[in-house]
Amino acid sequence: MSNETTLNIEPDANAAIKAECRNFGFYYGDFQALKDINMPLYDKKVTALIGPSGCGKSTLLRSFNRMHDLYPGNRYQGEIVMQPDNTNLLAREVDPIEVRMRISMVFQKPNPFPKSIFENVAYSLRVRGLTNKSELADRVQHSLKGAALWDEVKHRLNDLGANLSGGQQQRLCIARALAADPEIILFDEPTSALDPIATASIEELITELKEKVTILIVTHNMQQAARISDFTAYMYIGELIEFGVTDQVFIKPKNKQTEDYITGRFG
Amino acid sequence: MSGLIVHPFSTRIMSTTVTVPPVPPTANVSDRLRKKASRHIKERFIEALLFCAALISVFTTAAIVYILVKESWIFFEAVPLSRFLFDTQWTPLFDDAHYGIMVLLSGTITSSAVALAVAIPLGTIIAIYLSEFAPFKVREIAKPFLELLGGVPTIVYGYFALVFLTPLLQKIYPELPGFNLLSAGLIMGVMIIPYVASLSEDAMRAVPMALREGSYAMGATRLQTALRVVMPAATSGIASAYILGISRAVGETMILAVAAGMQPNLTFNPTESGATITSYIVQVALGDLPHGSIGYQTIFAAGLSLLLLTLMFNLLGHYLRKRFREVY
Structure with a gap:
């Protein structure tokens, strides 16, 4: 097996790159979870990470906002470079908090804080030191609208976030992630804990969000990847096997392994 | 796949018809029953023991409250509550x-x-x-x-x-x-x-x-x-x-x-x-x-x-x- 990633993409001069993994690797202690990943994230596009369980998709996703820094023994290798400022997010001198201010995240299970709906969304603004009440109210409203939740909660902004339904909680988490105007939002299997109707609304929302932000999403659901993403990356045991335009990856995969996975022969 | 799904009820009938055990002799049955009865008694005993343990703490608390109230009553008969x-x-x-x-x-x-x-x-x-x-x-x-x-x-x-x-x-x-x-x-x-x-x-x-x-x-x-x-x-x-x-x-x-x-x-x-x-x-x-x-x-x-x-x-x-x- 070669380490070369199969590229299934036509060179596009207009496509702007928002971030890029360069020879990126990752270690949990001595265990190498990701090997030599080279992958672009195109600006204001949705990129989906697919692959069987344990292939490292979530590990890769969580490297972008340096979530691995929270636990001892984790180590990055190579670079993840963010544009337009050409910052290596993994560099020692780069503060992970600064990284997380630019790259927000939505988790697998909705995890609203034990606070009111309003305070949940205002959280990322408050930790940035914003205290002006009218500005907070404006931005909370704007984010809730952006997450298609405003009409459902505008009369009960002081209710606990945990009192919402699962799908509403996940949209609350999206509103929370949107509030501080991130450049990239990471979604870690955002619909795996939701019913089909809630899933459809989140998918629709993601498609709308890409007008404003770059999105990287991990999903177990290949139909979901096909429906909402512009680019797809297929990973297998810590390696990036194929990367390309979603339609091409799904209709005409160039790599045999990708084809086997997508057609359900394996995985 | 759906064609392969077997109704759970049918498998149960199958297994019972195939592996019906021989009718056990009566001695064995009563043996088994006795074993069950002794297990039952043992469990009841343990339950009673645990209940007693729980009762001790409740009883102690109740006794403390009873003594305190009874003895305080004698005190409050001599000294009005307002003065206390x-x-x-x-x-x-x-x-x-x-x-x-x-x-x-x-x-x-x-x-x-x-x-x-x-x-x-x-x-x-x-x-x-x-x-x-x-x-x-x-x-x-x-x-x-x-x-x-x-x-x-x-x-x-x-x-x-x-x-x-x-x-x-x-x-x-x-x-x-x-x-x-x-x-x-x-x-x-x-x-x-x-x-x-x-x-x-x-x-x-x-x-x-x-x-x-x-x-x-x-x-x-x-x-x-x-x-x-x-x-x-x-x-x-x-x-x-x-x-x-x-x-x-x-x-x-x-x-x-x-x-x-x-x-x-x-x-x-x-x-x-x-x-x-x-x-x-x-x-x-x-x-x-x-x-x-x-x-x-x-x-x-x-x-x-x-x-x-x-x-x-x-x-x-x-x-x-x-x-x-x-x-x-």
Whole structure:
């Protein structure tokens, strides 16, 4: 097996790159979870990470906002470079908090804080030191609208976030992630804990969000990847096997392994 | 795939028809039954044993309440409740006896307030550090030490207050009497720190990692995560820790008996000496009052007041736990 990633993409001069993994690797202690990943994230596009369980998709996703820094023994290798400022997010001198201010995240299970709906969304603004009440109210409203939740909660902004339904909680988490105007939002299997109707609304929302932000999403659901993403990356045991335009990856995969996975022969 | 799914009912019929066991002889059946019966008796026995164990604690509590109320009744037949509650002197030993519980209560409140002023802030800070900041190794070493602090006999703390802390405080504040509520309260606070810290830390550590990750992912610092997400999520556990601390302070006896003096003194000034409800009971139990006198009955009235006080805090704790129980 070669380490070369199969590229299934036509060179596009207009496509702007928002971030890029360069020879990126990752270690949990001595265990190498990701090997030599080279992958672009195109600006204001949705990129989906697919692959069987344990292939490292979530590990890769969580490297972008340096979530691995929270636990001892984790180590990055190579670079993840963010544009337009050409910052290596993994560099020692780069503060992970600064990284997380630019790259927000939505988790697998909705995890609203034990606070009111309003305070949940205002959280990322408050930790940035914003205290002006009218500005907070404006931005909370704007984010809730952006997450298609405003009409459902505008009369009960002081209710606990945990009192919402699962799908509403996940949209609350999206509103929370949107509030501080991130450049990239990471979604870690955002619909795996939701019913089909809630899933459809989140998918629709993601498609709308890409007008404003770059999105990287991990999903177990290949139909979901096909429906909402512009680019797809297929990973297998810590390696990036194929990367390309979603339609091409799904209709005409160039790599045999990708084809086997997508057609359900394996995985 | 759907064609392969076999109705579960059909498989059950299949298996029973194929593996029908031979009809067992009657002896075997009764054997099996006896085994079952003996198991049943054994389980009933264990159940009864566990029930008795539970009953002992309930019975003890009920007996304590019964004795306190019965003996206090004798006291309150001689001394009206209004005099007990509103008299400003506590002199059961004098000819001109006064029974104003406020005098003892003021000592209890003052010393507890001093103790909690030490234990709650320090205990909370220690809990935040251990739960959110300390590296794994530090926590593994520091926590047992902290809990050891809670295992020191209170009489040791009492003498520490009397012979070490009071002289030290007298260097700063020379008018401080040898027995005073301040040094007893401060040392009591140190004694309570482990309870507050350990329980608060448990409550904070029980907060799911997903909430912390959510906070970090929004760009929060460790301190912001600890104060704005973890602590609010652990409110009910932290409230119970505080209530336990208060109960310990109100019920603490030895430190006060040794270091605070036993002079009943209606004061809320910690730099004076004073008696608390608990230290007064010690004094009487040591034999200063003749058995059967009204003065002797006072310890039951004092004990009942103490019980009601701690009961009040327990109920408050229960209410706070329910009120602030966080859903996560």
